[in-house]
Amino acid sequence: MLQLLDVRTGYGRTEVIHGVSIEVPSDGVAAVMGHNGAGKTTLLRAAVGLLKCTSGKVIFDGEDITRLRPSARVARGLGYVPQGQQCFPQLTTMENLQVVADGRRNGRQLIDEQLDLFPALRDLLSRRAGLLSGGQRQQLAIARALITEPKCLILDEPTEGIQPSVVAEIEAAITELTRRGDLGVLLVEQHIGFALEASQRYYVLESGRVTASGEGGSASEADVRAAMAI
Template sequence: MLRVRNLTCGYGRTPVVCDIDLDIEADQVVAVMGHNGAGKTTLLRAIVGLIPAMNGTIELADDGGTYDNITRRPTNKRIKAGMAYVPQGQQCFAHLTTAENLRLVADGRTRPKARIDAQLDRFPALQPLLGRQAGLLSGGQRQQLAIARALITEPRLLILDEPTEGIQPNVVAEIESTIVDLAAEGGLSVLLVEQHLGFALQAASRFTVLRSGRVASQGDAGAGAAGMVREAMAI
């Protein structure tokens, strides 16, 4: 699905992450972890195309499984190729209602009502909030709205940056369940940046730990993974 090789990227002439290798298979959830400043968000922004790669390659598989080099493609073409990105901060159009936020993404696509209905089924807590301004929703409700908006595009790779940041525990559990269910349904891979160790290892099948912009550890998110992550993060 996604293949990153020797990726170095940053801001201006200053590299933030260096020589990153990362693989995400079809229908797989991969968690990227590390302390603040480790380079996690910078890595995601480079994969989505919001900042350029200084070195290395980013490849995305098409529907037939053939990898295309997208390293120099603009963000809009990466989105069209099947990516969806949910950045930090429960971002939404605060002055629009929940329903208008959803319609803004669905309009112009095939089956817009069916796409919206599918996400309301997935996030039933949004149903009674359709007429409420998004800026008046709780953090957890806004995060569910942000993920629903991304899923309306029917991506093949969903990229989530800190989806549990500042969210109440019961909603964290709902988001975790949603991520696991999405991967189990097939047709979607997830790249997840997450600070909470328990959430990340429960939701993901593989993990990568960044430290000072480099890969400190990678492995399966099974038995013993928590100890490996703590050691790599020196916590």
């Protein structure tokens, strides 16, 4: 599905990612873990095209998309939910969803599907998004990305800074999405237990390099924490 092959990227003359290769399955989760500053967000920005690769390739669905703009990658089926529970704060919850759904042949159906996935949003459709809690905004951000019908969804710290009850709802939604078998997920996540449980493949990133990787079900939290201490 999505492959990053020996990718190098960074900011200006500062290289942050040093030859990283990861692979996201077409119907499962690849989790990337690591301390703050390890380069996780930078890696995702390279995958979605917000940062140019100085070398290496990004392959999606068998196509080299390394030189494509972010909009072209989204059109091919990449969805991206950055950190920060991003939304249009002055618009209502429903208007945030409609902005993405408008112009899509099955837009209303797609909105309904996301409201089924995140039922807590149904009672908040008329509320301005800026008045939602952090967890509610994160659910809204994921729902908006899913309306684009991605083949691969890139999630950057989807449970960061969110109350535990909503964390559980978001984790359940990610698990449900991948259980359906038609969506790949590239997940950056600080909750190691959930990341390992949800993923088919995991990678530990430290100082812009992969220091450990393996099958999600084959590793323990202790293994990952040990790799992160390197």
